[in-house]
Amino acid sequence: MVEIIDGRNIPIKDIAIFVSKLNRQKSHHIGFCGVDREEVEKALLEDVSEMAAAIENGKLIGWIGADTEDDTAEVWGPFVAAGYDIKIAFDLWENLMNQFPASVNNFILFSNRENKLVRNFAGKLQFEQKTDQAVLRFTRSQLKTLPNPQGEELQQPDHSAFIRLHDKAFSGTYYSGREIIGRLNQTKKVFVLKDQEQLAGYVYVEAEPDFGSGSIEFIAVDPLFQGKGYGKKLLFMAVHWLFSFDSIKEFKLTVALDNNNALGLYKAVGFQVEHKLHYFVKQGRSRIQSGF
Numbered sequence: 056m057v058e059i060i061d062g063r064n065i066p067i068k069d070i071a072i073f074v075s076k077l078n079r080q081k082s083h084h085i086g087f088c089g090v091d092r093e094e095v096e097k098a099l100l101e102d103v104s105e106m107a108a109a110i111e112n113g114k115l116i117g118w119i120g121a122d123t124e125d126d127t128a129e130v131w132g133p134f135v136a137a138g139y140d141i142k143i144a145f146d147l148w149e150n151l152m153n154q155f156p157a158s159v160n161n162f163i164l165f166s167n168r169e170n171k172l173v174r175n176f177a178g179k180l181q182f183e184q185k186t187d188q189a190v191l192r193f194t195r196s197q198l199k200t201l202p203n204p205q206g207e208e209l210q211q212p213d214h215s216a217f218i219r220l221h222d223k224a225f226s227g228t229y230y231s232g233r234e235i236i237g238r239l240n241q242t243k244k245v246f247v248l249k250d251q252e253q254l255a256g257y258v259y260v261e262a263e264p265d266f267g268s269g270s271i272e273f274i275a276v277d278p279l280f281q282g283k284g285y286g287k288k289l290l291f292m293a294v295h296w297l298f299s300f301d302s303i304k305e306f307k308l309t310v311a312l313d314n315n316n317a318l319g320l321y322k323a324v325g326f327q328v329e330h331k332l333h334y335f336v337k338q339g340r341s342r343i344q345s346g347f
Contacts, residue, residue, distance in 0.1 A: 056111065057109050057110070057111045057116065057117075057139075057143065057146075058109070058110045058111070059107060059108070059109055059110075059146045059147060059149075059150045060107070060108055060110060060150075061106070061107065061108075061150070061154070062105075062106030062107050062108040062118060062119075062120060063106060064108075065108045065110075065115060065118075067096055067099050067100060068096060069115055070096075070099060070106070070108070070115070070118055070120075071092050071093075071095040071096035071099060072092055073115050073118060073134065073136075074088055074095050074099075074118060074131070074132075074134055075088075075089065075090050075091060075092045075094075075095045077134050077136070078090050078095075078134075081167045081169040081170070081330070082167070082169050082170055082171070082172075083134060083135075083167075083170060083172075084166065084167035084169070084170055084330060085131060085132060085134070085165060085166055085167070085170070085173070086165035086166065086167070086188070086190065086309070086330065086332045087122065087129050087130075087131050087165050088131055089268075091266065091267075091268075093266065094263075094266045094268065097266070099120070102122045103120040103121065103122055103131060104121065104122065104123045105120060105121045105123060105128070105151055105154040105155060106118065106119065106120035106121070106131075106151070106154075107119050107120075107147045107148075107150035107151045107154070108147075109135070109139075109143050109146065109147055115136075116135070116136040116139055116143070117133065117134060117135045117136065117139065117143040117144070117146075117147055118132060118133070118134045118147070119131065119132035119133040119134065119144070119147040119148060119151050120132060120151075121151060121155070121162075123155065123156075123159055125158070126158050126159055126160055126161050127159070127161040127162070127163065128155060128159050128161070128162050128163070129163045129165070130151075130162055130163060130164050132144075132147070132173075133147050133148065133172070133173065133176060135147075135172060141172055141175055141176060141179075144172060144173075144176050145176070145179070148176075148180070152340065160338060160339055160340060161336070161337070161338055162182070162336070162337045162338075163334070163335065163336055163337075164176075164177050164182055164333070164334075164335040164336075164337075165188070165332055165333070165334055165335075166332060166333050166335075167330055167331070167332055167333075168187070168331045168332065168333055170333075173333075174333060177333070177335040177337075180337065181337065182335035182336060182337040183335065183336050183337065184333060184334070184335055185334045185335065185336055186311045186312065186313055186334060187311075187312045187313075187331060187332060187333055187334060188309050188310065188311055188312060188331070188332045188334055189309065189310055189311075189312050189318065189328050189330070189331055189332070190307050190308070190309050190328070190329050190330040190331075190332060191307060191308050191309070191310065191318075191321050191322075191326035191327065191328055191329065192305060192306075192307050192326065192327050192328075192329040193294060193305065193306060193307075193324075193325060193326050193327075194304065194305040195298050195303070195304050195305065197325045198294065198295070198298050200325055201291050201294060201295070201324070201325070202291060203291075203295075204246075204288070204291040204292040204295045204296075205248070205288055205291075205292070206246050206247060206248045206288060206289070206292045207246065207247060207249075208244060208245065208246060208247070209236075209239070209244075209245035209246070209247050209257065213247060213249075213254050214236055216253070216254040217232055217235075217236070217245065217247070217254060217257055218231075218232030218233055218236070219232070220232075220254060220256075220257065220275055220277055221235065221257070221259075221273065221275065224273075224275035225273060225275070228273075230272070230273075235259055235273075242261065242262045242263070242264065243259075243260070243261045243262075244259075244260050244296060245257055245258070245259050245260075246258050246260070246289065246292040246293060246296065248285050248288055248289060250280050250283070250285075253277075253279075253280075254277065255276060255277055255279075255280035255283075255285050256274070256275060256276035256277060256280065256285045256286065256289050257273075257274070257275060257289065258271060258273070258274040258289040258290065258292060258293045259271075259272045259273040259274070260272065260293045260296060260297060262296075262297055262300050262303065264300040264301075264302045264303060265302070266302075267302040267303050267304060268303065268306060269297040269300070269303050269306040270306060270307070270308060271290070271293050271306075271308045274286065274289055274290065274293070276289070286320050287320065287323065287324055290320070290321070290324045291324070294324070307329065308321070308326070309332075312331065
């Protein structure tokens with residue numbers, strides 16, 4: 056008999072093993088989650104605030120969690136082991152819904168296109184499908200194909216210009232320009248290119264050397280300076296810096312599949328598409344339609 060319980064009653068290590076193993080398969084893959092057990096375990100401890108688990112004969116056969124901030128929950132899952140049907144996913148969702156604070160009314164799913172269970176789950180729960188996303192990958196072995204980088208780290212005299220460019224290019228995003236400056240340290244850098252002493256573009260990069268991972272968070276070129284190849288040069292700087300950490304063997308980034316300019320830029324530098332993901336959103340707490 057399958058029992059649905061509060062996932063916080065399951066050892067985090069067991070959940071990390073279950074999630075990281077399933078997430079290596081496209082048919083189970085969720086874009087919010089990694090595939091390295093230790094990285095997943097760290098994220099579960101630091102980011103996931105609600106979770107539900109399905110247990111059968113003492114064995115974990117299903118799990119769902121959420122990274123909640125303000126009124127929005129990024130849903131990790133649902134993950135359901137092979138041989139079990141979608142009803143497990145709905146039972147997990149019902150348990151998770153009861154854990155959310157009353158303020159949470161926006162939900163996001165980020166699943167591989169080959170993950171039929173989550174696609175059906177989203178449809179039944181009346182999620183709205185938004186623009187599909189691509190996860191792009193670059194490996195250390197490709198570094199030798201890139202030219203030496205040109206540019207410099209962001210310096211204090213350019214802070215105001217950087218804030219203006221970032222906040223205009225990414226209005227309302229998760230970090231403002233001022234917040235990015237406050238985050239800068241040895242593993243979080245902004246690199247810039249200048250044209251006639253004016254800030255032409257920037258790239259913001261984060262490294263997690265303890266987990267062998269890194270990410271390009273933001274990249275933008277001032278419209279006045281577009282068409283000069285600055286986007287590629289900024290990517291060269293970001294890639295070279297990330298691979299200055301010996302533990303980083305590869306890194307990934309996400310871009311909208313309909314953003315042909317960005318996809319073309321990344322592919323021209325050498326990034327390869329690893330995953331194509333559905334992006335679903337839902338407002339409100341309507342329950343499952345009848346039939347399950």
